[in-house]
Amino acid sequence: MGKFKEFFTPRHLGFHLLLAIGITFVLMLVTMILLRSYTRHGREVDMPDFVGQNCNALIDTLLPSDYIIVVTDEVYDKTVAAGTILKQNPEAGEKVKKGRKVYLTVATSEPPKVIMPELRDVSLRQAEIMLGALGLELEGTILKPSPYENAVLEQLHKGRVIAAGTEIRMGDKITLVVGRDISELPMGDSLNVETQLP
Numbered sequence: 252m253g254k255f256k257e258f259f260t261p262r263h264l265g266f267h268l269l270l271a272i273g274i275t276f277v278l279m280l281v282t283m284i285l286l287r288s289y290t291r292h293g294r295e296v297d298m299p300d301f302v303g304q305n306c307n308a309l310i311d312t313l314l315p316s317d318y319i320i321v322v323t324d325e326v327y328d329k330t331v332a333a334g335t336i337l338k339q340n341p342e343a344g345e346k347v348k349k350g351r352k353v354y355l356t357v358a359t360s361e362p363p364k365v366i367m368p369e370l371r372d373v374s375l376r377q378a379e380i381m382l383g384a385l386g387l388e389l390e391g392t393i394l395k396p397s398p399y400e401n402a403v404l405e406q407l408h409k410g411r412v413i414a415a416g417t418e419i420r421m422g423d424k425i426t427l428v429v430g431r432d433i434s435e436l437p438m439g440d441s442l443n444v445e446t447q448l449p
Contacts, residue, residue: 295346295347295348296349297344297345297346297347298343298344298345298346298347300339300344301355302343304335304336305335306322306335306336306355309336316349318350318351318352318353319350319352320353321352321354321355322354322356323354323355324356324357325356325357325358326359327360327361327363327422328358329362332358333360335357336356337356337357339354340353340355363421364420365386365420365421366385367387367408367413367415367417367418367419368382368385368415370382370406370427371404371405371406372403373402374402375401375402378406378427382425387419387422387423388422388425389425389427390424390425392426392428393429394429394430396430396431396432397430398430400430400431400432401431402429403427403430404430406425406428407425410426
């Protein structure tokens with residue numbers, strides 16, 4: 252019994268060993284409790300659907316404790332109003348914790364600039380594909396007598412020749428001067444015959 256009491260005296264090595272183990276256990280327990288509280292363990296909620304809402308209005312109404320809004324991308328979409336949320340990450344319905352970041356793609360009113368491609372000497376069909384890929388519209392064609400049947404001879408923007416490499420807005424309209432076999436053009440017709448494509 253005397254040895255047992257001696258073990259718990261501050262002078263004994265075993266006492267200090269048990270004390271260190273006890274303190275370590277208490278610290279680990281406190282850390283786990285605090286960490287559980289800090290990370291809101293088990294307090295997940297369904298992610299709201301923000302798509303279609305106005306981004307600025309959403310930021311004004313949400314508290315940082317709810318969600319942190321981060322706009323990561325702006326996309327031109329003429330079918331919706333500027334500031335409309337197009338995409339969100341995490342998506343609606345996902346289980347998330349409050350206070351987390353939500354990454355948004357938002358519609359912008361300004362169409363981006365694109366580089367006018369070189370369409371001369373390519374076929375009309377190929378030119379249409381190239382314009383469509385850049386978000387440019389084919390406004391129409393002007394037929395011009397040429398030995399190069401159906402080849403683009405010139406490219407026009409707002410009635411003027413536009414050089415390849417020029418910056419223009421996505422959605423701008425381009426008119427193409429296209430070669431046509433002289434024998435297929437009506438007799439007595441002018442050199443330029445304008446036709447509107449559907």
